[in-house]
C-alpha cells in the first residue's frame with residue numbers, strides 16, 4: 001500500500017537534494033531520448049509543448065530548438081533553478097505533474113522523459129496530460145525497460161538483491177518502478193484516459209562511461225529510492241554491494257571504457273477530439 005503523501009514528500013526531498021549531481025551525470029544519457037519524444041508528438045514551429053518532470057530542462061530546450069514554445073514543470077525547485085539558468089529561452093515552473101497548474105486544452109503536446117516511474121498516481125498524471133492537451137494533441141512518455149535489458153539500472157539492482165538487504169524504515173513504499181516496462185500497462189494507462197492511436201516502441205543504445213566509479217556515482221545521484229536504500233546500509237554492506245556491482249559492470253568493459261546497454265519504452269498517443277475535460 002502506497003502512502004501517496006509520504007512517497008511524494010520523500011521523492012521531492014530526494015530530487016531536491018540530488019538536482020545538481022543529476023544535472024552533472026544524467027542529461028548526456030537522457031537527452032538521447034529527446035529526439036524520439038519530440039518526433040512522436042510532432043513538435044515544431046507554432047506548437048506549444050509541456051515537458052513534465054523536466055528535471056534540468058534539456059527536453060524543453062530541444063523543443064524550442066525545433067521552433068516550438070516550451071514550458072517545463074518539475075516538483076523539485078532546485079531542478080527548476082538549474083533549468084532556468086541553463087535555458088532562459090524556455091519557461092520553467094515548479095509543480096506536480098499529477099495536479100498541473102494549467103488551464104484545460106492549452107498545449108499541443110505533452111512530453112515526459114523518464115517521468116512516469118516516479119509518480120505515485122500515474123493514472124492521475126495521465127488524466128492531467130489529457131486535460132491540458134488540445135483535441136488532437138499528442139502525448140509521448142518514456143520509461144525504463146526491464147532491468148534485464150536496461151543493464152545500467154540492472155547491474156545496480158542485481159547487486160543490491162545479491163547482498164540481500166532490506167529497505168530502511170525511512171524509505172516509504174513506492175510504485176513498481178518497472179510497471180511501464182510492460183507494453184500492456186502503457187496501453188491501458190493511456191487508453192483508459194481516452195487517448196487514441198497508441199504506439200509503444202523500444203529505444204535502445206549503449207551508454208559509455210570511463211570507469212565503474214563514474215557509473216556508481218551517477219546511479220547514486222540519479223536515483224532516489226535505490227540510492228536511499230544503499231545509503232541506509234552500514235559501510236561494510238555498501239562495500240559488498242559495490243563489489244557485486246563492479247563484478248557485473250565488468251561484463252561491459254571494452255578496452256579502457258565501459259559500454260553499458262540501456263533500454264526504454266516510448267509510448268505516444270493522440271488525445272481524442274470526442275472527450276471533454
Ligand SMILES: C[S@@+](CC[C@H](N)C(=O)[O-])C[C@H]1O[C@@H](n2cnc3c(N)ncnc32)[C@H](O)[C@@H]1O
Nearest residue numbers: 015030053054055074075076096097113114118
Ligand atoms: C529521472 S528524473 C528525469 C528528469 C528529466 N525529465 C530528464 O529526462 O533528465 C525524474 C524527475 O521527475 C521529477 N518528479 C518526480 N515526481 C514528480 C511529480 N510528481 N511531478 C513533477 N515532477 C516530478 C523529479 O524531480 C525529477 O526531476
